[in-house]
Amino acid sequence: MATKSGFTESFFDCPDGGSLYFRSYGNPNNQPVLCMHGLTRNANDFHQLAQFLQQSFYVISVDQRGRARSSYLKDPMAYSPETYLTDMTNLIEHLGFKKVYLVGTSMGGFMAMTMSAFDPILFPKIVLNDCGPEIGSTGVNNIASYLGKGEIFKSKDDAFTTIQQRHMPAFPNFSNQEWNDHIFANMKENKDGSWQFDYDQGIRVLFEAASPSATDLWPIWEAINSEILLFKGELSTLLSNETLKKMHAMKNFVSHEIKGIGHTPTLNTQFEQESILKFFS
Numbered sequence: 261m262a263t264k265s266g267f268t269e270s271f272f273d274c275p276d277g278g279s280l281y282f283r284s285y286g287n288p289n290n291q292p293v294l295c296m297h298g299l300t301r302n303a304n305d306f307h308q309l310a311q312f313l314q315q316s317f318y319v320i321s322v323d324q325r326g327r328a329r330s331s332y333l334k335d336p337m338a339y340s341p342e343t344y345l346t347d348m349t350n351l352i353e354h355l356g357f358k359k360v361y362l363v364g365t366s367m368g369g370f371m372a373m374t375m376s377a378f379d380p381i382l383f384p385k386i387v388l389n390d391c392g393p394e395i396g397s398t399g400v401n402n403i404a405s406y407l408g409k410g411e412i413f414k415s416k417d418d419a420f421t422t423i424q425q426r427h428m429p430a431f432p433n434f435s436n437q438e439w440n441d442h443i444f445a446n447m448k449e450n451k452d453g454s455w456q457f458d459y460d461q462g463i464r465v466l467f468e469a470a471s472p473s474a475t476d477l478w479p480i481w482e483a484i485n486s487e488i489l490l491f492k493g494e495l496s497t498l499l500s501n502e503t504l505k506k507m508h509a510m511k512n513f514v515s516h517e518i519k520g521i522g523h524t525p526t527l528n529t530q531f532e533q534e535s536i537l538k539f540f541s
Contacts, residue, residue: 266311272351274331280347281329282322283307286314293361293540294348295321296368298524299467300407300459302328304445305365308528313537317361322351324367326460328446336462337469344371358382361540365389365524366498370477377483387536388490390524392503393477399497399523408464412454419447419455430495430522438526481507488513489539491532495522514539 272280283303293313295306303321310319323330324344333339348371352360362383364372369391376383406426413419423443434442448458490507492499494517504515516535518525525532 266314267307271329272354274347274350278325278331278333280322280325280331280351282320282351283310285310285319285321286317288318290316290318291359291361291540292355292357293317293319293363294352294357295319295363296344296348296365296371297321297324297327298366298368299403299463300327300457301365301446302458304328306363306527308526309363309533309536312533313540316537317540320351320355322348326463328448328458332460332462336460336465339460339463339466341371341374345374348375352382359384362386363389363527363536364391365527366391373477373480373484376486377480380485383486385487385540386484386489387539388488389527390491390493390496390499392490392499392507393481394500394503395475396496396498396500396503402497404464404468407467408461410456410461412450412456414454416444416449416455419443430493430497432495433520442526482510484511487539489535490515491525491527491535492517493521493523493525494519496524498523 267283267285270282270284272282274280281303295303295310297303297305302323306321310321313319325347326332326339333343360383362372362375364370364386366389369388372386372388376386413422420439420443424439431438431442446458447455449455488511490513492504492515508515518532527533527536
């Protein structure tokens with residue numbers, strides 16, 4: 261365990277011998293909030309949100325297995341929902357939480373949906389960030405075009421320029437600082453000054469085998485009895501307006517469309533953060 265500016269870093273030893281890195285913000289006596297990131301991302305994405313919430317909540321953000329500081333898996337086919345959900349169950353038991361609010365971005369949102377569907381008492385409130393029971397094929401194909409390609413960027417500037425160009429359609433209004441935060445939150449510098457993505461490139465194996473756009477999570481959605489707050493990027497290629505409309509037809513919940521952004525909203529704007537605080541309070 262190590263304390264840095266504004267948060268504490270810890271590792272949880274998983275029963276299978278691996279380890280999970282997680283950050284904690286705020287007072288452990290406050291209501292816990294667990295933040296779960298997207299497919300290639302990590303705990304860094306929730307730093308600003310966690311700082312905002314920590315006055316009222318005890319915020320935990322986790323690197324899922326194979327991401328950043330958490331351990332990698334030997335079998336790439338083990339990068340599965342079952343592994344991630346088991347890890348979260350074990351971590352929650354380790355921390356002794358009896359009631360947990362969830363924040364899930366993309367993949368983390370699918371996890372939050374599943375966790376709350378199975379246990380609405382433990383997870384009474386969930387925030388979903390740009391995800392739903394159907395996954396848009398355009399967005400999936402876009403992710404597949406760069407996922408797990410083992411890219412090496414010769415310099416920090418090269419990484420910035422390449423990734424900015426790649427994701428400009430999703431973030432057309434980002435400032436340079438926002439681009440810098442987004443890009444380097446899940447990258448690492450090598451000894452020779454080159455840069456690469458900070459996740460196990462093997463996560464592509466199950467992604468390609470599983471056909472995410474064919475996944476049907478409507479039974480999970482129907483089973484959720486927890487309170488729900490959802491954010492959708494106006495330009496999202498993962499969560500369509502049609503899917504969101506169908507979600508509302510089946511269930512009463514609050515959703516907000518975030519203008520001028522795609523997959524995914526950052527949860528760093530004043531509106532997003534105050535909406536989450538109000539929802540959890």
